[in-house]
Amino acid sequence: MRLLREKIEQEGIVLSDGVLKVDSFLNHQIDPILMKEIGLEFARRFEADGITKIVTIESSGISPAVMAGLELGVKVVFARKRKSLTLTNNLLVSSVYSFTKQEENNIAVSSQFLSQEDRVLIIDDFLANGEAAKGLVDIVNQSGATVTGIGIVIEKSFQKGAQELVDLGHRVESLAKIASLKEGKVSFVEQLEEVTS
Amino acid sequence: MRLLREKIEQEGIVLSDGVLKVDSFLNHQIDPILMKEIGLEFARRFEADGITKIVTIESSGISPAVMAGLELGVKVVFARKRKSLTLTNNLLVSSVYSFTKQEENNIAVSSQFLSQEDRVLIIDDFLANGEAAKGLVDIVNQSGATVTGIGIVIEKSFQKGAQELVDLGHRVESLAKIASLKEGKVSFVEQLEEVTS
Numbered sequence: 001m002r003l004l005r006e007k008i009e010q011e012g013i014v015l016s017d018g019v020l021k022v023d024s025f026l027n028h029q030i031d032p033i034l035m036k037e038i039g040l041e042f043a044r045r046f047e048a049d050g051i052t053k054i055v056t057i058e059s060s061g062i063s064p065a066v067m068a069g070l071e072l073g074v075k076v077v078f079a080r081k082r083k084s085l086t087l088t089n090n091l092l093v094s095s096v097y098s099f100t101k102q103e104e105n106n107i108a109v110s111s112q113f114l115s116q117e118d119r120v121l122i123i124d125d126f127l128a129n130g131e132a133a134k135g136l137v138d139i140v141n142q143s144g145a146t147v148t149g150i151g152i153v154i155e156k157s158f159q160k161g162a163q164e165l166v167d168l169g170h171r172v173e174s175l176a177k178i179a180s181l182k183e184g185k186v187s188f189v190e191q192l193e194e195v196t197s
Numbered sequence: 198m199r200l201l202r203e204k205i206e207q208e209g210i211v212l213s214d215g216v217l218k219v220d221s222f223l224n225h226q227i228d229p230i231l232m233k234e235i236g237l238e239f240a241r242r243f244e245a246d247g248i249t250k251i252v253t254i255e256s257s258g259i260s261p262a263v264m265a266g267l268e269l270g271v272k273v274v275f276a277r278k279r280k281s282l283t284l285t286n287n288l289l290v291s292s293v294y295s296f297t298k299q300e301e302n303n304i305a306v307s308s309q310f311l312s313q314e315d316r317v318l319i320i321d322d323f324l325a326n327g328e329a330a331k332g333l334v335d336i337v338n339q340s341g342a343t344v345t346g347i348g349i350v351i352e353k354s355f356q357k358g359a360q361e362l363v364d365l366g367h368r369v370e371s372l373a374k375i376a377s378l379k380e381g382k383v384s385f386v387e388q389l390e391e392v393t394s
Contacts, residue, residue, distance in 0.1 A: 029274045029310045030259070032267035058256035059275065062227070066260045070229035077226045078256065113226045 001041050001175040014184045027060045039067025042151045045173045049148045051121045060125040079107040092142045096135040107135050114143035127152040130161025157189050198372040211381045224257045236264025239348045242370045246345045248318045257322040276304040289339045293332035304332050311340035324349040327358025354386050
């Protein structure tokens with residue numbers, strides 16, 4: 001998605017070989033016009049799949065997910081992150097390790113918002129090692145619903161998450177794929193569909 | 198806003214005289230179509246005010262804020278909630294007490310996303326005692342920007358927040374105003390503009 005790639009080139013800050021900061025349009029400040037375009041692109045890629053619900057995770061997944069939900073005409077559920085869980089009644093819970101924060105968190109979704117009949121699109125802002133996405137897949141699986149696809153705004157393709165999710169049989173659609181952040185520079189994976197479009 | 202009021206009547210769950218749960222369309226599951234209507238209504242109410250930025254707070258403020266930002270053509274910054282703050286470099290921080298959770302939290306916004314010239318619309322999902330809104334006002338004031346208005350999705354008018362913010366000189370626009378949650382029933386404040394519209 002060219003618009004997103006340009007935004008990353010213009011405003012992304014490479015903090016290290018592994019960390020890209022996009023606080024100016026996605027993770028702290030949000031650009032609503034870009035989010036709308038992202039929602040349209042997710043809808044375009046998944047519109048044939050009979051999606052009935054989108055599942056994401058707070059906080060940065062919410063904007064792209066809600067815009068995609070608006071286009072696809074489905075509701076969005078965001079998983080909550082919680083350090084500890086006392087009450088787990090009616091909650092679907094999974095444990096997610098954050099490499100950035102080096103801590104384990106629980107993520108939780110109320111079981112009432114997912115049913116066996118649901119065809120779920122999982123959306124998240126970043127895909128690196130895939131911990132959050134796998135936690136969301138786990139929650140959807142617990143509910144008996146079907147994971148129809150995984151939509152990612154920015155994939156760090158040099159980390160293992162995307163390949164692992166594909167190996168598990170999931171369709172992963174990432175709107176920007178980063179090949180490397182070495183030497184302070186963002187290099188994108190060549191995407192044939194964009195070169196030819 | 199009639200659509201929102203109907204949604205609250207249909208799906209809101211009164212947990213006690215003080216607590217209304219709207220997890221099915223705002224606080225856990227999100228209804229994107231309703232959020233778009235909410236964004237349009239905020240834009241209608243504040244379009245003459247020269248808003249340059251919206252400030253909200255994670256996580257439930259994000260959807261209505263981003264939809265309002267889309268309509269008003271401005272970016273949205275969401276304050277992050279943090280129990281402890283180690284690094285406060287370049288952060289505008291305020292302390293917010295949660296009556297629901299009975300704990301004090303810090304909320305923080307990077308100073309780079311607010312400037313003295315900004316005319317800020319603060320948006321949040323609920324207004325009860327006004328702690329979160331006052332924390333956001335504090336952060337905007339620290340930046341030197343101007344708080345132009347406060348837009349709230351659901352105001353619990355029987356609690357003190359709205360009146361306190363008005364007494365401080367702020368314009369508060371709440372899309373649904375709840376007079377009482379007694380006896381398990383949601384009663385709305387009569388809103389002349391809706392009765393006559």
